[in-house]
Amino acid sequence: MDNLTHxxxxxxxxxxxxxxxxxxxxxxxxxxxxVAITVMAVGGNLPDADVVYxxxxxxxxxxxxxxxxxTHTVPGALGLxxxxxxxxxxxxxxxxVTPSAADIGFLAGLSVLATLxxxxxxxxxxxxxHPFWPVDDHWYYGDAxxxxxxxxxxxxxxLLFVLPGRTGRVLIAVVLAAGLGLSWFTGFVPLGFxxxxxxxxxxxxxxxxxxxxxxxxxxxxxxxxxxxxTFVLTSRTAESRIEALLAERFxxxxxxxxxxxxxxxxxVCRELLAVQTTPELYVLRRGFHSLAPGWISxxxxxELFPSGxxxxxxxxxVAQPATxxxxxAGELALPAGLLPGLVGDWCAVDALLQFARAPWAVADxxxxxxxxLRYDRETGLGMAEVRVGPGEDECPQLPAPWIPPRExxxxxx
Numbered sequence: 001m002d003n004l005t006h007x008x009x010x011x012x013x014x015x016x017x018x019x020x021x022x023x024x025x026x027x028x029x030x031x032x033x034x035v036a037i038t039v040m041a042v043g044g045n046l047p048d049a050d051v052v053y054x055x056x057x058x059x060x061x062x063x064x065x066x067x068x069x070x071t072h073t074v075p076g077a078l079g080l081x082x083x084x085x086x087x088x089x090x091x092x093x094x095x096x097v098t099p100s101a102a103d104i105g106f107l108a109g110l111s112v113l114a115t116l117x118x119x120x121x122x123x124x125x126x127x128x129x130h131p132f133w134p135v136d137d138h139w140y141y142g143d144a145x146x147x148x149x150x151x152x153x154x155x156x157x158x159l160l161f162v163l164p165g166r167t168g169r170v171l172i173a174v175v176l177a178a179g180l181g182l183s184w185f186t187g188f189v190p191l192g193f194x195x196x197x198x199x200x201x202x203x204x205x206x207x208x209x210x211x212x213x214x215x216x217x218x219x220x221x222x223x224x225x226x227x228x229x230t231f232v233l234t235s236r237t238a239e240s241r242i243e244a245l246l247a248e249r250f251x252x253x254x255x256x257x258x259x260x261x262x263x264x265x266x267x268v269c270r271e272l273l274a275v276q277t278t279p280e281l282y283v284l285r286r287g288f289h290s291l292a293p294g295w296i297s298x299x300x301x302x303e304l305f306p307s308g309x310x311x312x313x314x315x316x317x318v319a320q321p322a323t324x325x326x327x328x329a330g331e332l333a334l335p336a337g338l339l340p341g342l343v344g345d346w347c348a349v350d351a352l353l354q355f356a357r358a359p360w361a362v363a364d365x366x367x368x369x370x371x372x373l374r375y376d377r378e379t380g381l382g383m384a385e386v387r388v389g390p391g392e393d394e395c396p397q398l399p400a401p402w403i404p405p406r407e408x409x410x411x412x413x
Contacts, residue, residue, distance in 0.1 A: 043114025
C-alpha cells in the first residue's frame with residue numbers, strides 16, 4: 001500500500017480512538033490528540049523504514065527480499081512499536097510530563113496498533129507479506145486492493161471538518177481533490193466508479209461538516225472497512241470464476257496460482273496471471289477479467305489497466321478466443337525443469353525466486369534474464385528482473401529466510 005494511504009487511514013484511526021476514550025487527567029485534549037496522530041502516522045509508516053538498509057545494500061535483490069521483510073512481520077512490528085513507545089515516553093520525560101496509567105496504556109495501544117495496521121493494509125495487495133516469521137516463512141497475498149486506492153483516500157473526507165488544525169484539513173482536501181482528478185481525467189477509472197468516488201467524498205465531507213464528530217468518524221471507519229470487504233469479496237469471487245475457466249479451457253494444465261491485481265477504484269476489473277504446469281511445461285498466462293462483462297467487458301478492463309504494452313518477457317498470443325468475461329494478453333511456456341535448474345546454477349536466480357510469484361526466464365546470449373511477471377512493465381531490466389551469465393551472478397548482500405512462492409514448482413509438489 002502506498003504511504004499516503006497508510007497515513008490517511010492511520011490519522012483517521014487516531015482521531016477516532018482519541019475521541020472514543022475518556023479524557024486524560026494529565027494531558028490536555030490538544031496534547032493527547034497530537035500524540036495520537038503522531039504515533040499513528042509515524043507508526044503507520046514505520047515498517048517501510050526497511051528502505052534504509054535495502055538502499056544501503058544497493059542491489060535489486062536486496063530490495064526485493066527485504067522490502068516488506070522483517071519489519072513487516074509481527075515480531076518486527078512489535079519491536080518498532082516498542083521504539084515508538086520509548087520515543088514518546090522520552091519526550092514526555094524531557095518535557096517533565098508525568099502521564100497517568102491510562103495515558104501509558106493509550107500510548108502503548110496506539111504504538112502496537114499503528115505498526116500492525118501497516119502490515120494489514122499491505123496484506124491486501126498482491127505484493128505479499130510474511131507476518132508470521134520466524135514460525136512461518138511463507139508469503140501471504142490478499143490480491144484484493146490496488147496499491148494506490150483513491151476509494152480508501154475518500155474515507156479521510158470525514159476528517160475535513162473534524163481535525164482542529166487548518167494545515168491538516170488543507171492537506172486532506174488537496175489529497176481528495178487529487179484523487180478525484182485522477183479518477184475523472186486519467187482514463188484509468190470508469191465514469192460510473194469516478195461518480196461513486198465523488199458521491200462518497202461529498203457524503204463523508206457533509207457528515208464531517210454537520211454530523212457529530214463521533215458519527216462522522218464512525219462513518220469513515222465503516223466506509224474503509226466496507227470498501228476493503230467489497231474488494232476482498234469480489235476478488236475471491238473472481239478467483240473462483242477464473243479457476244473454473246482455466247480448468248475448462250486448459251484441462252491438461254494444473255493451476256498452481258492465480259495472481260489478481262484489481263484496478264484502482266474498480267472492484268469489477270482485474271489483471272490476472274495464471275501460473276500453470278503440465279507434465280512437460282511451465283506456463284504463465286496473462287489476461288484481464290471482468291466480474292460484470294455485460295457492463296464492462298474484459299477488453300475494456302485491459303484498456304483501463306495503468307501499464308505499458310512493452311515487456312521483457314516474450315509473451316505470445318494465447319490460443320484461446322477472448323470473451324466479454326476474459327481477455328488474454330499473452331502467454332509464455334518454458335520447459336518444466338528450466339527454473340529449478342537455473343536456481344541450482346545461479347545464486348541470483350535462487351534469491352529472486354524467494355520473491356517471484358510468477359517467475360519466468362528467457363535466454364540472453366550465454367546467460368539468462370529471469371523475472372517476475374507481476375512487475376514486468378518495461379522492455380529493459382526492471383525492479384524484479386536479473387541477468388545472469390558468465391561473470392554475472394550477483395548474490396544479495398542480505399540473505400533472507402523466505403520460502404519461495406513457487407516452492408510447488410521447484411520441488412514438484
